[in-house]
Amino acid sequence: MIICSCNAISDQSVRASLTGENSPRTPGAVYRCLGCRPCCGRCFATVRAIIDETLSQSGAASTEAGAAASAAMALLDTNRDGHAQGACGQDCASCAA
Ligand code: FES
Structure with missing residues (x-):
């Protein structure tokens, strides 16, 4: 199921990115891992829930809930009007995606 319509990321892609010793532990790191x-x-909330679910199943715990949200939000660019701007360069406020 697609969970990120902006980047067409599926829950399976997020889960796949969380495997391995140095796998991402924050939503922002998941995006970077997936190249977007x-x-x-x-x-963000869905990605975080998948991270927490996956890590709890593997015995690890996500300890960066608040910090991760701040870090993920810091990844957002803003244009001159203060609107979020995606990796595509378009203003997210006017994007139909
Ligand atoms: S739905 Fe994932 S960044 Fe917009």
């Missing part, structure tokens, strides 16, 4: 950047941020 967050745009609108609507999917």
